[in-house]
Amino acid sequence: MLTGHTRGMPRARWSAAASADNVPQLRQAVVDFAYANGIPESIAEAIRLAVSEAVTNAVVHGYQRYAQPGSMHVSATVEGDWIDLRVSDHGSGFAPRDDSPGLGLGLPLINRLADQVELRRVPDGEGTEVWMRFRIRELTA
Secondary structure, three states: OOEEEOOOOOEEEEEEEOOHHHHHHHHHHHHHHHHHOOOOHHHHHHHHHHHHHHHHHHHHHOOOOOOOOOEEEEEEEEEOOEEEEEEEEOOOOOOOOOOOOOOOOHHHHHHHHOOEEEEEEOOOOOOEEEEEEEEOOOOOO
C-alpha cells in the first residue's frame, strides 16, 4: 500500500512496502508530482527512469538479510532550479548480491540521468539513501 502526502507543495513524501508491486505506484507518484510542479516532460521522463531504478534497488537489495521486507520511502523537493529526490530504505545497507536478478546497471544509469547523485547511509540507522538532483530550469546568462 502506497502512503504519501503532497501538502505544502513543492515537497512530497511517499512510503510503501519494499515490494516489486509498489514500484510502479511510487514511480508514478513522483512523476505526477513533477508535472504538477511544471517540470518539463524530458526531465520528468528522466526522473521516471531514475526513480524506478532506485526504488527497484531498494526492493532487490534493501532487505536481503531480513525474513520480511520493510518499507521504502521516496521524497521530492522542488527548490529554485532543482528537484531533489531521495529514495531510502532501512535495510541492510548497500551490498552487491551474487544472486541479483539485475545486471547491475541501475546506479550507472541514475548517474547518467541525474545532474548529481550520492549514495548515502541513512542518517538515523541502517539502510541506504539514493539522493538525486535534477536541474529543472535552464541556466540564464
